[in-house]
Amino acid sequence: MSTSSVHAWLRRAMAVVAAASLAGCDALPTLWPAKDGYPYTTTDPISDFGLLSQHIYVTITVVVCVVFVLVTILLAVTLIKFADRGTPGNPEQVHGNIAMEIGWTIAPIGIVLFLIVPTIRTIFLQQDAAPIGAKDENGQVLMGEDGKPLRPAVEIKVIGRRWWWQFEYVNEGIATSNQFAIPDDRPVSLFLTSDTVIHSFWAPRIGGKRDAIPGRVNRIWFNLTEDIAQGQPDHIRGECAEYCGEAHSLMRFEILGLDGADFDKWVSEYKGAPTFADASIKQKGEEAFSAAGCTGCHSISGFAGAKGTQGPNLTFLGDRRFLAAGIKDMYPNGRADQATARAVLTQWITNPNSIKPGTTKSANASRALDGMNIPADANGDGILSPEEFAPEKVDAIVSYLLSQTSSFPLQ
Numbered sequence: 212m213s214t215s216s217v218h219a220w221l222r223r224a225m226a227v228v229a230a231a232s233l234a235g236c237d238a239l240p241t242l243w244p245a246k247d248g249y250p251y252t253t254t255d256p257i258s259d260f261g262l263l264s265q266h267i268y269v270t271i272t273v274v275v276c277v278v279f280v281l282v283t284i285l286l287a288v289t290l291i292k293f294a295d296r297g298t299p300g301n302p303e304q305v306h307g308n309i310a311m312e313i314g315w316t317i318a319p320i321g322i323v324l325f326l327i328v329p330t331i332r333t334i335f336l337q338q339d340a341a342p343i344g345a346k347d348e349n350g351q352v353l354m355g356e357d358g359k360p361l362r363p364a365v366e367i368k369v370i371g372r373r374w375w376w377q378f379e380y381v382n383e384g385i386a387t388s389n390q391f392a393i394p395d396d397r398p399v400s401l402f403l404t405s406d407t408v409i410h411s412f413w414a415p416r417i418g419g420k421r422d423a424i425p426g427r428v429n430r431i432w433f434n435l436t437e438d439i440a441q442g443q444p445d446h447i448r449g450e451c452a453e454y455c456g457e458a459h460s461l462m463r464f465e466i467l468g469l470d471g472a473d474f475d476k477w478v479s480e481y482k483g484a485p486t487f488a489d490a491s492i493k494q495k496g497e498e499a500f501s502a503a504g505c506t507g508c509h510s511i512s513g514f515a516g517a518k519g520t521q522g523p524n525l526t527f528l529g530d531r532r533f534l535a536a537g538i539k540d541m542y543p544n545g546r547a548d549q550a551t552a553r554a555v556l557t558q559w560i561t562n563p564n565s566i567k568p569g570t571t572k573s574a575n576a577s578r579a580l581d582g583m584n585i586p587a588d589a590n591g592d593g594i595l596s597p598e599e600f601a602p603e604k605v606d607a608i609v610s611y612l613l614s615q616t617s618s619f620p621l622q
């Protein structure tokens with residue numbers, strides 16, 4: 212570790228101590244701001260759920276700091292005051308002290324109760340029914356003239372797959388994968404489940420982890436507390452937080468935090484299908500996509516032949532910054548560098564295991580391709596060689612997928 216990074220850590224440690232000693236403690240100062248290169252920070256919450264967790268975290272930190280200081284002082288006093296200074300004979304023999312014994316029994320109980328009350332309160336708040344819509348400052352749900360919530364809660368079904376995330380908007384009929392959008396002006400309700408193994412959905416800035424379990428639906432609901440400016444989405448990162456198999460550590464997702472009006476626009480764009488400036492990109496792309504058997508696993512809006520559900524929905528793939536469930540950055544040098552994006556997507560299509568060891572993409576692809584009698588991956592190594600998959604076909608698919616952008620590409 213370099214001297215400057217040691218200094219940076221010391222500064223942060225001192226900030227923690229200062230925050231703990233201030234002890235008003237509604238919120239810890241943001242030690243690792245998300246916009247400062249710490250996208251998985253837990254000290255920069257942006258939802259009411261995250262703030263509640265933060266409050267408990269700060270309370271516990273302050274209490275343990277106080278206990279630590281008291282114990283250290285008592286220990287130091289004892290060591291100095293009762294040190295062996297060579298006095299002959301046994302020290303004074305002490306047999307019990309009722310006041311002290313009652314004291315050190317009651318004090319820990321008091322401390323535990325002090326910590327338990329906010330913890331349990333927060334747990335129960337989170338288990339409550341999710342609000343059906345945005346509320347006014349008196350806590351009443353804002354209702355429209357039609358008797359329905361003015362800004363109804365956005366309900367999203369989150370399905371953990373091996374090893375990526377599927378998101379389905381219950382009321383809007385939109386499906387995305389590995390990236391989804393939420394508004395800053397109404398509640399968001401997530402229904403978490405899984406198709407095969409247990410995953411854990413965790414977006415640290417939104418709040419705590421929640422398991423996604425096959426055959427069961429767990430829930431998270433929250434309101435964003437950040438007022439997001441129009442046209443300036445917040446990129447909120449998340450990942451799978453429970454070991455779920457070979458590619459567990461390669462199972463991330465990104466949430467697009469949007470201003471309310473932007474969210475409505477996002478929904479209307481995503482309800483439709485991508486448009487293409489050049490119709491031949493769509494035509495050639497769809498042909499190659501079908502011929503390679505991709506339609507067996509993937510869905511794309513506006514492409515009637517692509518209705519597969521085994522793999523991620525690829526509609527508006529050009530919006531996503533990362534491939535392979537948040538793993539491979541397609542735009543490390545910015546959106547203008549399309550060459551890198553093309554190279555990354557080509558690698559992902561032809562040799563997915565080189566990006567994400569353990570991905571079921573190639574195995575499924577081979578199976579689908581066998582079933583459709585398409586001569587790809589003939590030697591079964593999970594790599595589609597140029598002989599197995601003509602470069603111009605891959606190029607057509609790459610152009611087709613990257614051309615699918617809405618007004619909300621992630622950068």
Ligand code: CUA
Pocket residue numbers: 371374409410411451452453454455456458459460462
């Ligand atoms: Cu999914 Cu770990």
